[in-house]
Structure formats: structure tokens, C-alpha cells
Amino acid sequence: MKYMLLPILIFASYLNLYAQPAGSLDPSFGNGGKVVTSLNSGAEVAQGVALQADQKIVVAGYASSTVTGKDFFCARYKTNGSLDSTFGTNGIVTVDIQLGSDDIAYDLAIQLDGKIVLGGSSDNGTKKDAALLRLNTDGSIDATFGTGGKVTTVFESNQTDEIRVVKVHHLTGNIVVGGSSLVSTNISKPVVARYLSNGTLDVSFNATGIKLLWVTNLDYQYLFSVEDLVVQSNGKISAVGWRDFPTFSSDDDFWACRINTDGTMDNTFSTDGVALYNGSFNGADNAYSMLLKSNGNILIAGKSEVNNVVDDFILFEVDASGTVGSWSATVNFGNLYDDAAYGLAEDQDGKFVLAGSSSNGFGSDKSFAIARINSNASIDNSFGTNGQVTTSFGSNTVSESFDMLVQADNKIVAVGYTGNDIALARYLGNGVPQLDSFNLVSPADLAIEQRSDTLNFDWTDAFGATSYTMEMDTLNTFATAQTYNSISSLSSLEVTNLQPVMTYYWRVKSSDGSTTSQWSDVWEFTTKDEFDSVVKLFEVAFDIYPNPTSDVLNIEIPQSLEGKSYLIVDDLGKVIQEGLFKNSSEQVSLKGFPSGMYHLYINGVLGRSFVKK
Template sequence: MNTSTLSGSVPNPTPRAATGKMLVDVGGHDDYSYAMGLQPDGGILLAGYSYDPGRRNYDTSLVRLNADGTLDTGFGDLGKVVVDIGGSDGARGLSLQADGKILLAGLSANDFGAIRLNADGSLDTGFGVGGKVTVDIAGSYDQANALAVQPDGKILLAGNGHNGANYDFSLIRLNADGSLDTGFGNGGKASFDDGGHEFGYGLALQADGKILMVGQSGSDIGVIRLNADGSLDAGFGDGGKAILDIGGEIDIGRSLSLLPDGKILVGGFSYDISGDYYHYNFSLIRLNADGSLDTGFGDGGTAIVDIAGGNDQGHSLVLQDDGKILLAGFSYLPDRGAYDFSVIRLNADGSLDAGFGGDGKVTVDIARGYDEGYSLAVQPDGRILLSGLGNNSASGRYDFSVIRLNADGTLDTNFGALDDGVDLVEGSDGDDELLGDSARELLLGKDGDDRLDGGAGDDTLDGGAGRDSLSGGGGADLFRFSSREDSHRTASEGFADRIRDFDPAEDRIDLSALGFSGLGDGRNGTLAVQVNGAGTRTYLKSFEADAEGRRFEVVLDGDYAGLLDDGQLIFAPPRLEGSAADDDLIGSAAAEILTGADGDDRLHGAGGDDLLDGGAGRDRLTGGSGADLFRIANREDSHRTASENLADRIRDFDPDEDRIDLSALGFSGLGDGHGGTLLLQVSGERTYLKSFEADAEGRRFEIALDGDLAGRLDSGNLLFAAAPLEGSAADDDLIGSAAAEILTGADGDDYLHGGAGDDILDGGAGRDTLAGGSGADLFRFSAREDSHRTSGESFADRILDFEAGTDRIDLSALGFSGLGDGRDGTLAVQVNDTGTLTYLKSFETDAEGRRFEIALEGDYGGQLSADAILFAAPNQLEVIGSVPPEQVG
């Protein structure tokens, strides 16, 4: 356990619609956090233990969060560091050096253990052996529980060591390089026996260099004070020791803090035994500088607090700048039947502060499981952080957990996981069993052959890679597939996911990320529905394999023949469209396209990987969970003038997942806001992307993002040009996203699907299948032989979803003059007898007998004109950014 406060200022957190809580799964198995540290830039470090099933041991683990509670993916391995010191090990204490390096202390194979990391999470090889130190105290079971860095750079570790008969208070002091400081105690070690078991938990340094340590001595609170050389300070307590019985059957000190007047606050818990039951309560005492009880505090120097009638354990104590006292830990709530994080705040005299939580007490349920708080910190702005471990009732595992409270004890909803009403239940790379309950949940299986059961809520289930078993349970559930290879079969083996309880009356299957155009015969970008002979299973399948022989397939238990259509199967993101008024558009768990049109609109994507385009007006955009794309289609859609602000505002931009599509605006990148660039500017709790170049009406582009995102916006999340997706000489599947993209198939019989953006699709050579998806798409043909037929065979490309009036076909490189009878350089338009295919064709062959031809699914007789088809036109409009050139025909 370690307590810390920040000096100086930290960035303001990103205002977000969040829960105030964050769970972090470090290694896919049980993770326990016991220590926390705050960095000067607002970063939050959580340290503890993570289980490694391969070694069947625990390792030391550390995560870093940004100021808003999200993982800092630039630290360690995507925000996480796991270190094997040797044997079973873990961290109980954390401290920051002045140079930004990070020290962790705990145990390693029954010895004191410490590691030092660089600021990026890598081991500091200048410390100990390869960044690690282990110290045997007395040849038996030793564990460090607290850590402090002296002003001279020397490092103190405090805890307990076993002398062969019982445990003793134990400390060691290391030099800055990790070697034992032989000027301290006996060769760098100091142990103190008071006749029974002594366990050390907390550590503090006085300004005069003396050292205070608190813990348990027998059945009482034990506090010792040492001189700087490691000897007991005879001026404190009884020969350097203050042993305090405060009335409990057993009293334990877990944390201490020094007051400006030299008095000492100790926090912990006390418990009594009544029959076969233990009853714990938070306890605090205040000592005078000489170790005697200060009777001016609480009741004769002691304050005992029962939180909610159950068992309470106080583990971390912090003194606020105003003199008020925080003690945090965990409490059993009889009405919930589980332990929750708990915090109390006392006035300086030991009475409860009614301005905190209404009665001086706050409890917080992290994940509807068993939660334990161990480390407390107060930020300079008065907000309160409490970290520990939370048992995720859905996954059944313990995760690192942290909450942030406002100064009044309410949860800070600018911090932590997004509050879209959906709880995340996340698996590992192994074979997981993820179980939901009555809440709305997003169950993500990742790799492995997973079993997902949503329980009773309206859940979203995504098995990820592997052969997964999916049960939605009660409620209207969404089964989502994010990649074709996540559920597939080959010529010889099946890796298809299985949906156990699909209800066509309320459940849906989200296939919108896969690029299929709809139901059909399983070819040309469609999916076939097949039922086995026994009527016990229904298959959704494609017969088109990728380069590795994989073809998409998913299995549903039961006979769904005739029951699957666009009501249950989502092939393209649904559109929610606004009007000229001020609209509120709210999405669902699926991926959707939200377009606000005119008016001052509010768009909220909720779950799913959504596209949000506010259109004209001063719009407020919230993506919710998922990897969202915020698209600005025109500069005037988000702008300001010299006197008026009409800029859109993005409320919850996540730079690690979300993107902003600026590709239609013609800006070249970030810069000073001049010369076609955008300036990134932070002011208070907002980040601005702005141009200083106004149009003829005095409008200059600007967009605001909530939070300080300095240093976190770059070409990875700001799209200034359409992103290219390129195929190979093989048969490729190129599937776009919600952004504007350029898809080029090269050789092979390719399948191109643009997704939701305004895309350019060029199949190249081969018999290609092209689907633009939503948006205004351009189908480009660069050579006549790229789409043709001969007298005996067709190599014509097929466009699946051409939308007249929105999409266009670019033939400007081919030399045709326009529509006609298919001769003398013209193209004929022909519709087949059934009205299912429209052909653009030439009847003039080249030297190899090839004549140009394209097939469009559907009847476009009378709908194809010079507006829809770009022929060889000599004049081009000015090119803005990456938008395809307009051609005047």
C-alpha cells in the first residue's frame, strides 16, 4: 500500500460521459492492485500482482492511465508492464523519483523485492541486476509493503521479515543503484522484535530525517520511529516503539501521515470477536510527536467508524491541504452481500465531515462483485483517487480497479470507462468463459475458443478469433462479427462460431464490418442460408474463399429457413438522419451512421463503431463506446467568424480508437493554421483544431474537442487524405471503414467494399466485385481490359450497389466519348430480360478480341447519364484535398 499526493498542477481531465470507475485487465487472469502513484503530468500508476498461468506464479505488474482514466497505450505494452523478478512476486509499494523513474517494492520468492522502471515502462538496467533487486532479511518469509525515496536519493523499503520463530518489523535501505546501504542498520537491514508477530505496512519520512513505520504488533497497533542510521529513536514511545491498544480484540495500523505540527495520524482497522463472528471497523488515532495519544482527537485520541453495519477495513490514509482526513479501504454491505470500495472523511478533530457523502461516508460498487480498496491519493484540484482490485462478476476474475471522486464524495463522471449503459466483459487470448447478468453488457472474447453467455440483458456478443459458442440469454441481443476470419471454415476444417439461442423476433446479427451486400447464393459478396437435413442447424455462409482458403460461415442452432432477412441481419450500418431542425439522434449497440443535416444537433453513437456527421449548424457529437469516426464534410459545417462561434464539439474523443475525417476539406495537415494547415491549440479543458484562413464570407474552419489532447492527435487519428487500401496479384478482399478511402484491387478476382465513406473503388485487372457501401462512391476504371468480355467468356466487373444520383462511374481514362449504340467510341446501356442486371458495353473489340463491359446489379435503364458517368472530359475543376476530381462532360 502506498499513498501519495501531487504537487504542482496536472492537466484537466477530459470531460466525458463516464462512470467514474475503471477496471483494467492486465494479463487475462487475476490481477490485484495494492499501490498507486500520481505523476506530475496527471498520469496515474497502479501497481500490484498478476497471475501467470504458464508459470503458475504471480508477477509484478504496473499500468499507467491517462488523467481521464483511460489506458496510456504509449506506456509499456499498450499501457501495461509485467515483470518477473524471480519466483512468485508482486508489488505492494510504489514511489516516483524526481527524475521520473518508477520504483516498485514488494516480495520476490519470499524476499524483499524491488524494481526500477524508466518513465516509458522499460526496466532501468542501472538499478540492481537488470533493473531488479532482491534482499533476504532473515532467511525465511520476507515481504516489503511500503516504499519511500529519501531526499538524498536513497530508497527505503519497509515490511516484515520472518526470524524463524515469528515476524518482525523490517526495513532495508538501498543506495540509488540498488545496492544495500551498509551505513543503515546492520549492513543495510534493520529488524525489530517486540516479542510476538510484527507486521509493517506503512512508512513516512520526517523532515529531520527520522523514519516512521506503522503496522501490527501482536494484537495492537505498532508504531516505531528510527533515527536516520536505522537505530530506534529512544525519544519516541517506549524506547522507539509505541504499542497502542485502542479497545479492539485486534487493532491494526495500515497507513500513517504527518501533520504540519509534528503530530502523527494513523489509520487502519480494529475488530472484535463476538461468538464465532468478527466485526471490523475503520479506526484512526492521532499521536503527539513523542508517540503518546493525543486526547484532543476523537474520543481520547481515537476515532472508530462503522461504515454500513458490516465489516470495514481501512488501508490508506491521506491528509488534505485543508486539514481534513481521508481514510479508505473496503466495507461489507449486508444489503448487497458483497464488499465495496469505501472512503470516510473526518474533520481535523476526528468527527465525521457531513459535507462528504452526506454523512462523511461513501461506498462504491465497482463491478457488482467483491471490491477492495488499498491505495488513496488526492489530486491538486481536490479530487480523490482510490485504487485496488475489483472482482468482475461477469468474467469471474479480479482486475486492477480505480475510482475518482469529486471533493464532495460523488463519482467524477469525467473519469474512467464511458457511461453508455453498457458494461464491458473482456476475455483473454486463451479459452474464456464470459458470463453476463441482468445488465446491458458488451462481451468480447478476443482469441481462443470462448464461451459467451449474455445473461438477461440486451447484450452485444463478439467472440473474436477462435471457434466460439455464443448465447445471448434473455433480452434483445446483438451478435457482432468484426472480421471474416473470426468465424470461418476451410476445405477441411471448421472454425465457425455457433449461436445457441438466436431469437429472430428480437435478436440481430451485425455483419456490417464484413462487406457482404446481402443474402444470395453465397457468391458475389452475398451470404447463403442453408439448413442441415435434420433441421437442427442453420448456416450463414459464403462460398468465396480468401487467399488462405478461409470462407466466412456462422452456425445457428435451429431451423431459421425463411426467418432471416434485413430485420435480423445487418449488412450495412443503419442510417439515422436528422432534419433542418435541432435533432437528437441516439444510436444503439450496432455500428450506425448518424447524419444531423441542418440545425444545432446532438448526436450520440452509443455502442458500435459509428460514423457521426453533424452537418451544418453548431452540433454536439458523442461517439460512445467503439471506434468511432467523426466526419466533417464541408468547412462551413464547423466554423467561426470574427463575431460568432458555430464550431462543432466532440464530447468524448478517444485518440487511441476514434478518428476525425477531414479528407473532404483540403487541409494538408497540422501546422500554424495558415497555408492550408490546421493549428492544434489547447485552452483550459478544450482542444481546438482551427484554421486562420477565412472564406469570402469570413468563415474559418474550427472544431472543438473536450479535454487536453495535446500530443495525442496525429496522422493516426486525423485523416487529411483518403486512406489507400491496396490489393495484390492474388484474389483480395478489401473492406473499407467509415472513412473516405481509395481501394485498388490490382490483379486477381477481387472483392472491394468501401464501407460507409465517400470512397474510390478500382478493381484493376481480373473479374472484380465492387460494392461502394454507403456514401457517395466513385467506381473507377483505369484500363479497358480491366473489365471486359470476349466472344466466349466474361471478365466483366460487377457493381453491386450503384446508387444513381449519388454514386458515379469514372471512365475518363478509357477514351469513350459518351453513351450511344456501343460503336464508334460510345457505350451502350442494356438491361437483361429479368431486369436484374444493367450492362455498360462496347461492341468494338481490341486486337485480342476483348470488348469493354461492366455489369450493374439492378435495372438502371434511363438512370445512367453524363452526371453518373464521367467520360473523357478535358476540363477539371480545382482539386481540393483528396476529393476525386470533378469532370465536366
């Protein structure tokens, strides 16, 4: 068995400026992205979640009854978060495994035929046994499984047993579970067991169907638990969990193993099939979830104690031989907060989503906590705030998520409890454009005395927009509008050469490249009268020559008037020529002009009169 120090890389997070990023609660699910289900007045907790082929959400855990004690519960929700009335009774099934026993389901798995397997424990008051339950697709108990749809197992005589994780090997239909067998309050054995599809133990696995994972002669000193596992197509089983030395407080280690399909240890993983990993602080390190990559590497998620005060989310990678690598990430939801990641999934973009809880360090205030990690182990700042999201439910001060999944549309479902009730939340994995979610800012509606030479137009960002179009007109019908297309997502525009003492109307719409919003509200503004200042400027800095002239008129203007428009008008008011000043010195050709008096206007203001000979 290898024991390795885990290198922890802590990545800085930066403020995400995206208006409504991925990580927002999904408004199409439940009440603003949240669902709370209450069965009885007692404690109810969702421990596991799975997704059916039709995208319905199946949740398992326990519910409390004053008559039967704690019972397995299973609920099925439609894609909108409402309970599915075609399942059980109004979408809910509760089962007392043994008469009056305290029964807790920690996980569930869905078979290819749609049947649902729940795993946990059943305590009849004398002893606690590992327990399985299988339901048909309509929520009825599957009588072909075990005895009346139920299986209880003694992993080892006279010990307290429980199942923490359930998986189905779809090629064989076998059911593989992991958990623990408690010898005493300070000693337990990690366990992996395999059942045939009818619920009987598979004796081709370690001769009994049960593998007790005390591997070294020192394991008798510790508490162990298997928290998650993956069954490969070839039948090998990779599992993760934790080892605790109860003599010392905060002395837990990440634990992992790999078992051959016949139940023997796979000695190509570490030297004996088992490996231990220690976080940077050498404190309480617990693994709760895992992913098996296509190259055989294992991603392990959980919590790691970073000092004597707090724990953080952790995600790290070990290779197929059990050796820890440099790929790792931690997520800190607050400097004095205890954070634990219980669920892990890879999304459709190859990013890794962690779900669990974050508390204020005293346990009196807990919330759902979700984080997303990029494939290079950096924090995904496009998700929530600095890659993090926390969710509370109403006035409840304590809420925790114990499992999660990622849907095919990249939405994230997290399940757990709030107060005494079952709680679900669904988050957007991708930002959903809301192209109408912007407002005009300036010039303000009905603003007066606006500059005509240069005027800035501003509006707020539309969520998901990549460009904007602005229209401006002196008519409120926009029949003769000037259109400014493909404005960058900076949501502002500078316009020059407006007419003085003129009322203008303007509006904006946004686009994400494929869809365009409606036009915004129409705002209006009026430019100010700049006649006096322009005339004074002309008097000191504006000149034309020669006057009278023959074929060419030279015009000298100050640099501030470059880019302004000019008109040459005859004595009858007819516009003979128009253009823009590109430089401070311009020559205007008068060839073809009849002899007579002409008038030069700059930016709509009379500047000089001259005679054409």
C-alpha cells in the first residue's frame, strides 16, 4: 500500500463580469430553480440522484415516520421539477425495509430496463444490516428481487453494516455496492460486495460475494468507509473513500483501491491494490466521489482540511498505477468556512462540477455549494461568482447537498435537504441569452442641451449579446433613420455632427449572432443652440480667400472644426455644393459656378459670404 503526500495547487479566482453567468438557478425548474418536498413532519433527506433515459429525475434518501421510523424513500420528478404522479403515490415511494426498522438509503442506480435499485442500511433495533431495495419503473416494489423486493446483508457477523454507494454493471446486470462494516465505534472495515441481478450474492466474487478490505496488518486500528465506486466494462472495480485514525482528531486520509473482477486485489494499483493520500495540512481528508477517466486515471473529490479551522473542496487526480499527479484544485467558499464536496460529475464541455455544502465553520449556517473546475484544474470563472455558487432555501439556515448530476443540456441538478425537508436545485450549466435584458442609459430620455459636435450613447449589457444595432432619426417613426450596425459588445457609441437645436429619437437592439432582440424603448433628446459660440469662433479663426475669387476658394478653419460639414448656397437659397472638411486648409473648386454672391455655411451656421467673378 502506498501512502503519498498530495501536492495542492490553489488557483486565484477573479471577478466574473458576465451579467447572468452559468451557475444561475434555472427559472424553468420548480420555484425559481428550487424544489422543496415535505413528506411528514420529521427529518427527510435526499442522499442520491439519478437521471432516467427520459430525463426525469429520480431521488433517494430517507423519510421519517412516527409509526415506522426512518424509511427508504424514492421520488421521481418531471423535468420541470414537479412530482411525477405516475410514480408511486403522487410521485413518492416510502418503504419500511424491516418492521419498524430505521432505514436510510444513501444511493441509487437505474438499470437499463429502468428499474431502480436503492442501497443503504436497515436497523431493526438489534443490528444494522446492509440493505437493498428494487423498484419497478412505476414505483412498485419488484417482487423478483430478493425477498419481496428487498435484500438485507450481513457483511460480517455481529457487526454494523451499511451501503454507501450502488452501481449497476450493465453488461452483466450485476449490482456492485460499497460501504463499511463497523466492528466498534472506533474500528470498521471498508467493504465492496457484488450481487446478481436477482439480489443474491455473486459467489464468483471473492467466493462469498463480499470483499472486506483490510489489506495490511495495521488496518485494524482505523475507521474506513467506501463512499463511491466505478465498475469498468471488464468488471474491475475502482473505489474511493477515507480512513480515519480515531485516536487522533482530524487525522483522516483519502483512500482508494482497485479490485479485479474475481474479487482479488489488483496489484497493478499501488503494490497491493490500495493507496492512501494525504492533503497539504495533514488533517482531515475525506474522499466522497470519483470519476474514472478513459486512460484509467481517477479523479477524487471530497474535502481537505487546510488548517486547524476550515476544510475546502478538493479535486485531484491519481494515475492508473495509483500514483498521485500534479493535477489538483481546491475551492474555498470563505476564509472561515467548512466546505465539503460530496458529488462530482463531468459536464458536456469537459469541465468538472462539484456539489456539497459550505458552512460558517460553526455548523449553524449551511448552504448548497456548487463549484466548477476547468479541465486544466483552474477555477472556471464563467460559472457563478469566481466559479462558485451557494444556495439557501427560504428562512432555513441549514441546507446541504449530498449528490448531483449533469443533464445532457449541461444543467446541473443538486439534491439534499433544507431544514427537515427534501431539497433540489437546478442550475444553468451554460449561459442562456436574454437579449432583451438591457436598458438605455444616456443621453437620458427627454434630455436637452446635448452637444451636437460629439455625443456618447450608452446602454447596459444584454446577457449573451455579442453586438448591437442603434437607430437615430429626427422622426419618431424612424422613416429616415441613420443606422449603426455591428456595434461591439462594449454597449456604447460615439456620434458626431448632429444638427444644433434639433430633436432626435434613438433606440437599440441586441444580437447574439443568431437571434436578435426587440427594439428597446424609444428615447428622445434635443441638441443645444451653438450658433453664438460658432459665430465667435469664426470671427477670430475662420478665413476665406481670395474674395472676390475666380475658380478656387481657399478656406482656413481651426482644427476643432475638422470633420464638420459645409454648404455653399447661392443668393436664392439653392445649395450649389456640399462636403466635409478633412483638413484645416481646404481648396474648393468654383468652376462652373455662375458669377454672383454665394454664402458658406459650416455645420448649418452661416460663416462667410463671397463673390464669384
